[in-house]
Amino acid sequence: SAVISQKPSRDICQRGTSLTIQCQVDSQVTMMFWYRQQPGQSLTLIATANQGSEATYESGFVIDKFPISRPNLTFSTLTVSNMSPEDSSIYxxxxxxxxxxxxxxxxxxxxxxVL
Amino acid sequence: SQKIEQNSEALNIQEGKTATLTCNYTNYSPAYLQWYRQDPGRGPVFLLLIRENEKEKRKERLKVTFDTTLKQSLFHITASQPADSATYLCAGNNRKLIWGLGTSLAVNP
Incomplete structure (x- = not known):
């Protein structure tokens, strides 16, 4: 199994700002995934983060809006850039x-x- | 488009009864289906995986079936308890996992 922590657990942000979310795993893993879960919608894959290469984005998601870092095998970050209220979600x-x-x-x- | 569909209405049952949740897939044939439990404010937790060549799989009070003719998986919780109250998600594999919306289960004491 794997134990995963995320920071922050929640945040309230102003329109136009950016937020970086951190994800830490207790073991080395090849692939990490970032999902969005909006009210009334199913889990939607944003991108797959591979260590040592660019993230692979799903249709409808772009790197400029959701830049991802994967500096090592236990850590990744997702940034939500230039936020709007439509970005309000669970990540x-x-x-x-x-x-x-x-x-x-x-x-x-x-x-x-996002307010 | 490829879809996973689950009962949208919440399921309310009495403690001790069997809860049955439905997952239907359309426009594709997943090699396996997975079931997860999600509590409010938490990430999904994996429960069971069933492959297309498996008719049924059990784990303690949980049972999952996979019917490729009906394009359906059923998820059963026997002897249900209030602690089983949660949202249950079904996901089918493709190039990536395709997720259903989930079904909310409430087990009343």
């Missing part, structure tokens, strides 16, 4: 421990409110 990071039935382990999430 979750997760990992997929290869060879363990493809189950994903999730962090507790970051609840972001």
């Amino acid at each position: 979750l990071c997760s990992v997929d421990l290869a060879g363990i039935n493809n189950e994903q382990f999730f962090g507790p999430g970051t609840r972001l409110t």
